[in-house]
Amino acid sequence: MQAIVHCDHIEVALATGPDIVAIDDALARIVGASQVLNGSAHVTAVGSTASLTTIEFEPGAVADLKAAITRLAPPDARYAHEEAWHDGNGHSHVQAALLGPSIVLPVRGGTIALGTWQQVVLINHDNRPRRRRVEVTVIGDSR
């Protein structure tokens, strides 16, 4: 069977970082539209102060992840980026780089095959609300 490629993107408005939103529904729509039955979905956050991962998307775990991200690079520490650029988001760049911009998800039977309590989340680390773009590429065998 011949592999097909389907490209699309998502745009989501997020609050001041660390803000965390689930993007499963939007990803599911793109995978559905792709006509890919079995393959994988490649998901990348555009911009150097955003990141992607998976977590159980319930308020407690999300709050715990925000706290851990803040510990990795606290906003009130001293940043060389800040001394040069004075835009207040030195911590945002460090946090996003440590979390990483991309994930790869399995597509099985036309849907994303993750755990029941495992949601894909987009994180805005910037020190102001940002509309973030996520590029999605679905590659696999067609239906």
Place this chain on the structure above:
Amino acid sequence: MQAIVHCDHIEVALATGPDIVAIDDALARIVGASQVLNGSAHVTAVGSTASLTTIEFEPGAVADLKAAITRLAPPDARYAHEEAWHDGNGHSHVQAALLGPSIVLPVRGGTIALGTWQQVVLINHDNRPRRRRVEVTVIGDSR
């Protein structure tokens, strides 16, 4: 040449987290069965308390990684997830989200092209033994 797509999965029993096992042999078998000569293998841990990365799989480095993971989110800290759900694994969710659920590996000449001392490892972060599932998608040119 036409790209082919091969999907399979691995299941591994792991001890209470952080437990770390190498899955290279199982991945090599899947890549071998895929008939892909050159392309890439997309590997994703299913479940919100598991993660994937690479490391030199010798007891010392594995112990050091377990210690670092525990420092990122210690089991004895306070978690909002725990206060709501009382399942004792607030730290597990945070650890897994920071490490990330997926990696992408090069396939060259029909095998996974990593360093000699670089093994692919699956990590169980949960506070109990878990049988974990890993989805593998191999995409590339056929032999």
Place this chain on the structure above:
Amino acid sequence: MQAIVHCDHIEVALATGPDIVAIDDALARIVGASQVLNGSAHVTAVGSTASLTTIEFEPGAVADLKAAITRLAPPDARYAHEEAWHDGNGHSHVQAALLGPSIVLPVRGGTIALGTWQQVVLINHDNRPRRRRVEVTVIGDSR
């Protein structure tokens, strides 16, 4: 349209870790040569003391990321790897495993579609200068 697959690699000399270099230009050349119009580029660092991520590649943010990486696993802490192997790079293995060996990048209109101030960086975590290899697989629809 039929998906095509293009494999290549990059080699870069890096200083003692954490050293961070941008590899955007080399990636752009590989994507250009691939003839892929829309799809994704899979990028993996070979070796257990290297990693990949994205960041705004300006000296301040790069210095801040180096400091954060050093905090995750300081060279002067005690490592079980070191006690067995005495090669002085226990921290390097931990840092690289936490950062992760791979990223996935969107290819749109024949180029890598990241943010304007978001560069792809290769990190050497080892305790000596290393020539590092990065495998790149580009998969997508051809022009």
